[in-house]
């Protein structure tokens with residue numbers, strides 16, 4: 001039977017963008033060296049500090065999140081520098097790849113995908129390698145739905161000479177992150193996840209003098225992402241900024257400030273818990289040993305092909321969730337809680353999932369996950 005197919009984006013990036021934000025992008029393109037734009041940029045980037053909970057400067061590159069990761073490596077280090085890098089998924093691997101590409105000497109702290117590195121493991125690794133200049137972590141490992149105890153890790157690293165760098169591309173706004181209070185030196189993120197913007201901006205926040213000292217002494221080749229040039233020009237960019245993305249960022253920051261960070265974290269937690277309960281109601285297990293509220297990674301039984309499942313959900317029902325990456329391709333699905341999503345988006349995801357599971361021959365009680373979610377929302381909302 002024919003039905004109206006709407007587009008539901010329930011993936012861990014890109015995420016849906018509110019209309020109020022999209023409309024900001026339709027404004028006149030200001031010249032980036034005019035007083036009007038410089039004022040807009042100043043207000044916006046000062047406002048963006050709230051998202052990171054830092055009084056340090058936040059820079060917006062015209063890039064995706066990976067550009068900001070590359071910027072962190074180039075700007076903090078010099079070729080040959082020894083660093084510690086946690087690898088427990090696709091994005092930890094990306095840190096390792098970038099560090100290797102720029103000629104660093106990475107010591108790997110490797111864990112199984114789905115495990116979360118602990119503060120004690122970081123302490124041990126730093127005791128064995130007291131000469132590492134920086135510790136590279138992934139706050140939310142999006143490939144496994146795992147969130148690390150960043151506050152605990154920051155406590156450990158703060159007592160050493162190393163700086164703590166974290167990839168918060170998917171965790172920013174979904175999980176509590178307090179740069180200054182916790183002592184996280186450098187945080188990178190991107191626009192198309194919790195910030196509720198389209199893809200196109202990569203953020204780096206520098207929260208400590210310790211980090212700036214490394215920037216001053218770095219001898220890595222760099223040009224476009226040279227932070228010294230950005231610092232000198234702040235709040236302007238040394239090159240043409242993504243003018244209309246800055247309008248949108250300003251609006252998104254205003255909306256988040258009005259909602260407050262605590263409430264933003266709370267709504268991610270609501271969808272995260274509803275999803276974890278619904279997964280159990282369907283008889284599935286979580287992949288992660290320390291699941292967070294960014295995205296939930298769900299292990300599928302061997303007779304269900306995850307590639308087929310996500311394709312049916314997308315093409316037949318209009319609901320885009322994510323599959324697995326690398327060796328988990330086809331074996332897991334990932335349901336997002338990230339950004340501009342409401343409880344009814346979570347219900348929609350599970351409704352389409354149930355219809356698809358039925359089509360694939362999975363035996364379960366129709367409506368089981370929906371009932372669980374409804375009951376949880378009835379109790380919580």
Ligand SMILES: *Cc1c(COP(=O)(O)O)cnc(C)c1O
Pocket residue numbers: 013064065066067091138140141142167168169170190
């Ligand atoms: C999305 C994401 C990135 C960056 O990906 P881009 O496609 O470059 O924006 C990096 N790390 C994590 C944990 C992510 O979820």
